[in-house]
Amino acid sequence: MTAAVTEVFRRRAAPGAALAGEAGAIAAACHAMAARFHAGGRLLTFGTGAAATDAQHVAVEFVHPVIVGKRALPALSLTGDVATLTGVGAGAGFDEVFAHQVRCFGGPDDIAFGISPDGRCGSVLRAMECARDRGMLTVALAGGDGGALAGTVEHLVTVPSGDPRVVKEVHVTAYHVLWELVHVFLEQPGVLGQEVTA
Numbered sequence: 577m578t579a580a581v582t583e584v585f586r587r588r589a590a591p592g593a594a595l596a597g598e599a600g601a602i603a604a605a606c607h608a609m610a611a612r613f614h615a616g617g618r619l620l621t622f623g624t625g626a627a628a629t630d631a632q633h634v635a636v637e638f639v640h641p642v643i644v645g646k647r648a649l650p651a652l653s654l655t656g657d658v659a660t661l662t663g664v665g666a667g668a669g670f671d672e673v674f675a676h677q678v679r680c681f682g683g684p685d686d687i688a689f690g691i692s693p694d695g696r697c698g699s700v701l702r703a704m705e706c707a708r709d710r711g712m713l714t715v716a717l718a719g720g721d722g723g724a725l726a727g728t729v730e731h732l733v734t735v736p737s738g739d740p741r742v743v744k745e746v747h748v749t750a751y752h753v754l755w756e757l758v759h760v761f762l763e764q765p766g767v768l769g770q771e772v773t774a
């Protein structure tokens with residue numbers, strides 16, 4: 577293999593290892609998400625570009641688990657309705673496309689789950705501000721230092737890479753891990769009121 581090919585594979589080694597430093601943040605996020613589901617809350621997911629379909633992937637993992645026998649949990653992606661996205665975008669600007677839906681659908685027991693590889697996506701940030709104002713739990717996946725999301729959400733999981741391709745690839749692993757750990761906590765409701773440590 578040429579050095580260039582080797583380098584491409586080196587950057588993609590072990591997504592789980594890339595998240596090792598985030599274990600505590602992931603566990604805390606899942607514990608808080610499980611508590612919201614236990615209380616009857618729902619998950620609203622969003623992101624732009626490739627993260628829009630990641631948001632849909634996250635929602636279907638919860639609504640229709642790929643692991644047979646796991647409980648279905650209420651989740652809705654805010655990225656799939658073209659009429660709403662284009663209507664709100666044209667009328668209020670693209671930064672409002674998720675915030676408007678959060679205001680319509682989000683309640684205080686719910687969870688806002690945003691994905692932005694650079695942590696600076698305006699529509700994700702606006703939605704998180706609205707979600708926080710409504711008392712929703714705010715959880716985000718980002719990359720690098722987390723960008724502006726770092727100061728905006730309660731639970732941030734960030735992939736320590738400056739390469740957006742690697743960040744996006746590791747995000748898939750991150751949200752599968754998040755889904756799995758939410759179920760671990762939900763299956764032991766006694767731990768939902770306790771402090772969680774990694």
Ligand SMILES: O=C(CO)[C@@H](O)[C@H](O)[C@H](O)[C@H](O)COP(=O)(O)O
Binds near residue numbers: 627697
């Ligand atoms: O998502 C893709 C393609 O992978 C891009 O086309 C797109 O411009 C951006 O990366 C996405 O909109 C994500 O942006 P951001 O959340 O990192 O600001």
